[in-house]
Amino acid sequence: MSTQLLDPPGNEHAGSLSDDPLQTSEISKTRSEERAEVIADYLPSNLRWNNVDWIVVFWIAAMHVGAIAAPFFFTWQAFGATLVFHWLTCSIGICLGYHRFLSHRSLKLVAPARAFVTLCGVLSGEGSPLTWAAVHRIHHAKSDQEGDPHSPLVNVWWSHLYWLFVYHDKKHNEALYRQYVPDLAADPIMQFFEKTYGYILFASAIAMYLIGGWPLLLWGCCARMVFAYHSTWFVNSATHLWGYRNYETTDESRNLWWVAILSYGEGWHNNHHAHPSTARAGHKWWEFDPTWLAIKSLRAVGLAYDVNDRNPSRA
Secondary structure: OOOOOOOOOOOOOOOOOOOOHHHHHHHHHHHHHHHHHHHHOOOHHHOOHHHEOHHHHHHHHHHHHHHHHHHHHOOHHHHHHHHHHHHHHHHHHHHHHHHHHHHOOOOEEOHHHHHHHHHHHHHOOOOOHHHHHHHHHHHHHOOOOOOOOOOOOOOHHHHHOHHHHEOOOHHHHHHHHHHHOHHHHOOHHHHHHHHHHHHHHHHHHHHHHHHHHHHHHHHHHHHHHHHHHHHHHHHHHHHHOOOEOOOOOOOOOOEOHHHHHHOOOOOEHHHHHHOOOOOOOOOOOOOOOHHHHHHHHHHHOOOEEOOOOOOHHHO
16 A cells, blocks of 8 residues: 655645636646656756755765764763754654654644744754755655655665755756645745755854864764764665565555664654655554654644544554
């Protein structure tokens, strides 16, 4: 069974201006063509020397250099802060915020919580909220097919890292948001973080240095981001290559225990691709999902509601 997201929430009639069949047909064709152009921008053939996003390359390289240097500036205070920051940005920011909340709308959050989890996602350094969610929706619509932004069936390194290096201009991003995240693009909170994403990221790095010097910067920023990066990237690469399957899906998604540990439950990837709209990734009793525990905690205190808590394995 495969339940794939072919249309983002709230986009069922995107671009529809008239009930006239001819006009609607023309609009639909234009929309279809624009979607095809957006998806084509993620093909591996677009990674050329004259189309490399050097800012992304430099940033990722700098974070890795900083992570390598971090052990030479070790302090227990910086290490402890790193563990807290990692949980906030990776589990709360990416897994809960960017993924289960923004990309799949498997729960709703009150405005303060919505802003907080998105801020945590921004501080992860994995991209702006709209871009992350839009690309992920394309991934589900085209999983392991031509047009999947990061399928390891193309190339393992492509899915793990290289796909991030392709440059996308403003025109591409506008079409991406219009076609795949119109529901999110209309949210003032998302609009704010989309405009301030880069500033917040650099300001956080400066703040860490001013507060804790090199130890906090190298551990709390560089080492923390690098560990989170590869944890997320392993979901894109490893869990489409190795592991077991609870469900028959049209893609090659797998459940991989060690990726689930690294990524706060996201490694139960076959479960997720079979049932992407549920807020829980672990479906068997032993498939531990820390992010699901965080969602239940938010619901218990009234910050999360309308949570899709269905467990398909018990249906």
